[in-house]
Amino acid sequence: MVEQAASGTNLRKKLQRTVRRKKIExxxxxxxLFCVMLIFYFVPIGLMFYRSIDNSQMxxxxxxxxxxxxxxxxxxxxxxxxxxxxxxxxKHAYPNRTLARAGRRLNFDLVGFYSLLLKSGRKVSxxxxxxxxxxxxxxxxxxxxxxxxxxxxxxxxxTTLIYLLAxxxxxxxxxxxxxxxxxxxxxxxxxxARTIYISLSVTxxxxxxxxxxxxxxxxxTPRTRNILMILLLLVFWTSLLVRTLSWIxxxxxxxVVNSLLLSSGLVSHPLNLVFNRIGVYIAxxxxxLPFMVLPLYSVMRGIPPHYVRAARSLGATSIxxxxxxxxxxxxxxxxxxxxxxxxxxxxYYITPALVGGPKDQMLxxxxxxxxxxxxxxxxxxxLGVMLLVLTGSFYLIFGRRVxxxxxxxx
Amino acid sequence: xxTDDFHVRFNRVQKSYDGVTLVVKDLNLNIGKGEFVTMxxxxxxxxxxxxxxxxxxxxxxxxxxVFNGRPINNIPPHKRGIGMVFQNYALFPHMTVAENxxxxxxxxxxxxxxxxxxxxxxxxxxxxxxxxxxxxAQLSGGQQQRIALVRALVFDPELVLMDEPLGALxxxxxxxxxxxxxxxxxxxxVTVVYVTHDQSEALTMSDRIAVFNDGxxxxxxxxxxxxxxxxxxxxxxxxxxxxxxNGTVVSLNDGIAQVTLDNGEQVFALAVTVEEPDKPxxxxxxxxxxxxxxxxxxxxxxxxxxxxxxxxxxDHIRCRMTVGGNEQFIVKVPNAANNRRLVVGEHVRxxxxxxxxxxxxxxx
Numbered sequence: 110m111v112e113q114a115a116s117g118t119n120l121r122k123k124l125q126r127t128v129r130r131k132k133i134e135x136x137x138x139x140x141x142l143f144c145v146m147l148i149f150y151f152v153p154i155g156l157m158f159y160r161s162i163d164n165s166q167m168x169x170x171x172x173x174x175x176x177x178x179x180x181x182x183x184x185x186x187x188x189x190x191x192x193x194x195x196x197x198x199x200k201h202a203y204p205n206r207t208l209a210r211a212g213r214r215l216n217f218d219l220v221g222f223y224s225l226l227l228k229s230g231r232k233v234s235x236x237x238x239x240x241x242x243x244x245x246x247x248x249x250x251x252x253x254x255x256x257x258x259x260x261x262x263x264x265x266x267x268t269t270l271i272y273l274l275a276x277x278x279x280x281x282x283x284x285x286x287x288x289x290x291x292x293x294x295x296x297x298x299x300x301x302a303r304t305i306y307i308s309l310s311v312t313x314x315x316x317x318x319x320x321x322x323x324x325x326x327x328x329x330t331p332r333t334r335n336i337l338m339i340l341l342l343l344v345f346w347t348s349l350l351v352r353t354l355s356w357i358x359x360x361x362x363x364x365v366v367n368s369l370l371l372s373s374g375l376v377s378h379p380l381n382l383v384f385n386r387i388g389v390y391i392a393x394x395x396x397x398l399p400f401m402v403l404p405l406y407s408v409m410r411g412i413p414p415h416y417v418r419a420a421r422s423l424g425a426t427s428i429x430x431x432x433x434x435x436x437x438x439x440x441x442x443x444x445x446x447x448x449x450x451x452x453x454x455x456x457y458y459i460t461p462a463l464v465g466g467p468k469d470q471m472l473x474x475x476x477x478x479x480x481x482x483x484x485x486x487x488x489x490x491x492l493g494v495m496l497l498v499l500t501g502s503f504y505l506i507f508g509r510r511v512x513x514x515x516x517x518x519x
Numbered sequence: 520x521x522t523d524d525f526h527v528r529f530n531r532v533q534k535s536y537d538g539v540t541l542v543v544k545d546l547n548l549n550i551g552k553g554e555f556v557t558m559x560x561x562x563x564x565x566x567x568x569x570x571x572x573x574x575x576x577x578x579x580x581x582x583x584x585v586f587n588g589r590p591i592n593n594i595p596p597h598k599r600g601i602g603m604v605f606q607n608y609a610l611f612p613h614m615t616v617a618e619n620x621x622x623x624x625x626x627x628x629x630x631x632x633x634x635x636x637x638x639x640x641x642x643x644x645x646x647x648x649x650x651x652x653x654x655x656a657q658l659s660g661g662q663q664q665r666i667a668l669v670r671a672l673v674f675d676p677e678l679v680l681m682d683e684p685l686g687a688l689x690x691x692x693x694x695x696x697x698x699x700x701x702x703x704x705x706x707x708x709v710t711v712v713y714v715t716h717d718q719s720e721a722l723t724m725s726d727r728i729a730v731f732n733d734g735x736x737x738x739x740x741x742x743x744x745x746x747x748x749x750x751x752x753x754x755x756x757x758x759x760x761x762x763x764x765n766g767t768v769v770s771l772n773d774g775i776a777q778v779t780l781d782n783g784e785q786v787f788a789l790a791v792t793v794e795e796p797d798k799p800x801x802x803x804x805x806x807x808x809x810x811x812x813x814x815x816x817x818x819x820x821x822x823x824x825x826x827x828x829x830x831x832x833x834d835h836i837r838c839r840m841t842v843g844g845n846e847q848f849i850v851k852v853p854n855a856a857n858n859r860r861l862v863v864g865e866h867v868r869x870x871x872x873x874x875x876x877x878x879x880x881x882x883x
Contacts, residue, residue, distance in 0.1 A: 422575075422603040
């Protein structure tokens with residue numbers, strides 16, 4: 110008995126040792142990937158989230174005001190200490206050229222703040238001694254307007270929601286309440302809707318075009334199948350930019366398609382096929398088609414022909430057999446392909462930017478716009494967060510339903 | 520019986536997939552109503568192709584297939600009204616068992632109540648009444664097989680085709696299902712065309728068996744005739760176990776051939792396809808028909824055998840010996856009380872009646 114017990118614990122130890130070794134091996138194998146993901150994926154995404162709400166630089170530009178304004182209850186106008194702190198901060202920030210940055214940031218919340226700060230900054234050195242409250246209001250009567258002080262108090266917190274709110278067409282009103290922006294200024298909600306609409310349309314087009322291709326590939330002889338597969342993957346051998354630009358060549362007014370249509374007499378005037386929605390659909394469908402065909406093909410390859418035969422022998426016409434027996438079995442492929450295409454389409458930038466018109470630009474275009482033209486990283490980040498949330502929620506809602514993890518490519 | 524009385528008739532049917540070789544060569548086969556006919560043969564012998572032509576999934580290159588008195592060459596599969604059980608069952612994975620069974624009724628636009636009633640009756644026929652809501656993946660192999668079987672029967676076809684339906688089952692279940700299929704056939708009186716490469720399955724179930732090889736029916740006969748009276752060496756080899764001996768015909772007398780074996784010994788055999796003396800012949804004899812140390816009265820002759828190996832199998836002993844130059848000559852010795860035990864290395868006399876040994880002509 111004693112011996113048995115001893116060997117029992119021994120066995121457990123041995124087992125633990127092997128299990129531990131397996132674990133260490135697994136961790137060792139995945140560590141490089143994990144590090145790469147951490148550095149190039151999770152950290153940037155985390156920074157983007159942070160960027161979209163970060164407001165700390167305002168406190169660095171106007172440190173004294175940030176401190177003094179905390180004492181103010183937000184009703185009416187603040188007292189003399191806040192005005193004095195503002196004057197001191199402006200005296201310091203204006204020569205350092207950081208005041209303009211604060212002005213731009215506050216202008217985002219309340220138009221007019223930029224000019225107010227620059228004008229005051231220019232003149233603040235000429236002000237006499239205290240009290241400053243009356244002096245500043247005399248310098249510009251906006252300093253006597255409580256709205257500006259409310260914006261300033263909100264703008265000097267460590268974090269701000271104004272960018273995220275703006276990305277959804279919301280803003281703070283004068284009473285610090287979140288309200289929708291006036292209809293004539295609202296753009297982002299319609300851009301998000303447009304992004305979803307274009308992505309859905311492209312997904313549908315890819316499905317309609319890709320399904321027959323995948324079906325043909327799955328049923329063709331190995332030779333034909335290989336040729337089709339190469340043709341399909343050929344798309345990946347040229348750069349996205351080249352492919353998109355060649356669509357412009359093909360689709361423009363004097364391009365190949367229009368010349369063919371004109372010479373064949375089908376149309377009397379050249380069609381507008383590019384720099385509009387049609388061009389976006391054509392180019393995006395072309396680029397994303399393989400991502401629809403491959404999962405569909407992979408699922409279809411796994412469907413033996415005897416199901417359709419069985420349906421036929423049971424009395425179904427070929428069409429009924431196809432619809433009731435074949436298509437339901439491709440559901441996983443349809444789901445996975447659609448999800449991959451849709452999610453990729455949501456983030457498309459280059460293609461709509463090149464072949465689309467102003468009304469065909471998607472969310473990513475505005476991310477780039479805020480980075481490149483406005484140098485407003487916070488707004489770009491906020492839009493990026495919206496895109497990420499959008500993509501993530503579609504994945505969570507539909508990804509599990511279609512069982513995307515069951516799909517193997519090839 | 521005139522030709523029109525047959526339920527299914529293959530009339531000079533040929534099939535080629537590539538335009539060069541014929542998979543099915545000049546097939547003629549008549550199947551009576553209510554008959555259970557099995558197409559038996561090695562893989563690639565054309566039996567499945569024949570079944571597919573009958574089902575309508577392949578078109579004959581030449582010839583005519585007649586079903587219920589009318590040619591069906593140009594009738595698409597769904598209009599033939601022929602039930603079919605597939606090798607891998609082909610139960611639709613996205614439908615429940617009940618939906619699978621209802622499918623052939625729905626596409627025939629049968630009313631809902633009638634469909635439900637027929638589905639119920641079909642499930643009861645195989646004692647699976649409570650499985651209607653399950654999906655095929657939730658059933659065992661035998662259960663899937665039963666559902667596939669009743670699905671092919673639920674729309675009351677007069678003809679059911681079965682393409683190696685029991686191939687995926689283990690031995691015990693296979694034997695059980697063989698009886699079940701046989702009973703359903705007797706109960707419903709449908710005509711069954713069954714394809715298999717398993718000869719014991721064919722012998723168990725069929726009224727008649729068509730042995731296929733190389734695109735040709737080698738023999739069409741009842742199981743009993745096929746086993747006892749094979750018409751050529753292929754059938755003799757394919758059905759059951761057989762010992763082969765090579766020799767030359769010496770004389771023919773009243774259907775009995777006297778044959779000199781390659782080692783010079785003389786035996787008698789039933790002349791099946793040998794027609795004249797001095798021609799080479801292949802003798803075929805079943806292991807259980809060989810008698811060890813025969814009393815001279817029963818056997819036509821005795822020849823020498825040299826025992827190499829004994830395998831104890833309980834009810835009989837399998838003995839490998841050299842007989843007439845064949846080192847792989849097998850004899851099944853019944854494990855009876857009065858039989859003497861053989862010893863390895865021993866020389867014994869073996870013999871058989873001329874009727875048990877069949878002589879076939881061979882090519883030079």
